[in-house]
Amino acid sequence: MLFSLRELVQWLGFATFEIFLHLLALLIFSMLVALRADMFTPMLSWWLVFVPLFAADGLSTYFTAIVSIRLYQENEKRLAVLRLLWVLTVLCLKLVCEVLLCQKLAEEEQARDLWFGLIVSPLFILLQLLMIRACRVN
Amino acid sequence: MSLAQRVLLTWVFTLVFLIMLVLKLDGKVQWNWFLIFLPVWVFDGILILMLAIKMAGRCKPGYDPRNGSPDLRLRSWYLTAMLLKVGFCLTLCAKLEKLADVKLTFVCIPLWTMLLGALVELGLNIFPERREA
Numbered sequence: 312m313l314f315s316l317r318e319l320v321q322w323l324g325f326a327t328f329e330i331f332l333h334l335l336a337l338l339i340f341s342m343l344v345a346l347r348a349d350m351f352t353p354m355l356s357w358w359l360v361f362v363p364l365f366a367a368d369g370l371s372t373y374f375t376a377i378v379s380i381r382l383y384q385e386n387e388k389r390l391a392v393l394r395l396l397w398v399l400t401v402l403c404l405k406l407v408c409e410v411l412l413c414q415k416l417a418e419e420e421q422a423r424d425l426w427f428g429l430i431v432s433p434l435f436i437l438l439q440l441l442m443i444r445a446c447r448v449n
Numbered sequence: 450m451s452l453a454q455r456v457l458l459t460w461v462f463t464l465v466f467l468i469m470l471v472l473k474l475d476g477k478v479q480w481n482w483f484l485i486f487l488p489v490w491v492f493d494g495i496l497i498l499m500l501a502i503k504m505a506g507r508c509k510p511g512y513d514p515r516n517g518s519p520d521l522r523l524r525s526w527y528l529t530a531m532l533l534k535v536g537f538c539l540t541l542c543a544k545l546e547k548l549a550d551v552k553l554t555f556v557c558i559p560l561w562t563m564l565l566g567a568l569v570e571l572g573l574n575i576f577p578e579r580r581e582a
Contacts, residue, residue, distance in 0.1 A: 312527045313455050313496060316574055322456065331571045338564040341557055348553040427474040431467055438464055445456035 321448050322441070324397045326378070329371050336367030357417040364409050368402050375399070400440065404433040462492040482545040486538055493535050500528050530566055533559040 320327060343360040375398040382391035411430040415422045450458075466488040472478045473485050504524050537559040543549040544556055 312500070312531070313459065314452075316571075318452055322452075327571060327575050331568065331575060334564060334568055334571065338561060338568070341560060341564075345553045345557045427471045431471050434467060435464075438460060438467075442456065442460050445453060445460075448452065 318448075322445055324394065324401070324444065325371070326374070329374060332370055332374075333367050336363040339363040357413050361409055361413045365406070368406050368409075372399070372402055375402075397444075401437060404437045404440075408433040458495070459492075462488045482542045486542055489538055490535075493531060493538075497528065497531050497535075500524060500531065504528070526566065526570070530563045533563040537563070 314322070316327065319330065323330070325333075340360065340363045343355065343363070347355045347357075347360055375395060379391040379395040382388075382394065408430060411425065411433075415425050415427075415430060466486070469478075469480075469485045469488065473480060473482075504521065507521055537556065540549070540551065540556045540559070544551055544553070
């Protein structure tokens with residue numbers, strides 16, 4: 312659309328398969344959110360609703376570790392370390408945002424001091440990092 | 450547009466939308482949800498306009514449709530996806546503003562359709578040999 316798949320892969324630093332994984336997780340997560348909101352089933356806790364997103368982060372970390380090890384073995388040491396650092400930073404920021412949001416939704420009373428500005432702050436950091444990376448890729 | 454310009458465009462609209470969303474969710478502003486989604490409307494409007502202009506360019510006299518048919522199919526899908534996204538955002542705003550009493554499942558149907566389409570498109574890119582078969 313605005314970006315080709317090749318440009319997206321270069322900019323975000325994720326493989327096509329990882330993007331596929333995160334989109335699939337988002338689809339399942341949105342389905343669970345709708346199920347929880349409409350049926351209001353107490354069995355379905357917010358931590359359970361967020362499981363697809365956590366699982367995608369875990370699988371993405373595993374995939375990145377494998378790719379980095381392979382790159383390291385093929386003597387692409389600099390590329391392997393850079394890729395691992397970038398992907399882990401992005402995944403950590405995403406995970407922090409998800410955990411904070413989940414905590415806010417799950418424990419409404421106890422997490423009253425947790426304001427949304429704080430929850431979204433990892434995304435603001437991520438946006439700055441993506442802008443810097445875009446300049447490098449360009 | 451160069452990659453940097455496109456990234457800057459996306460970045461600015463995402464940043465403004467996130468700031469407005471946080472202000473609304475924290476109760477700092479009492480604006481209408483449709484106003485909060487203003488960066489999304491403007492960004493989607495620009496994208497739809499760009500797609501429409503590119504598709505209209507194919508209707509020029511002298512254009513060979515045999516060369517452009519797969520590209521046109523892709524652009525039609527992009528346009529459909531954008532319209533689905535706008536539909537989702539509109540119904541979500543209407544629900545949040547309590548203008549329409551619809552279940553979240555119905556609100557999410559355009560989003561799910563768009564995500565499924567994107568997954569199929571990505572899947573075809575991951576396994577290109579199956580596309581040719």
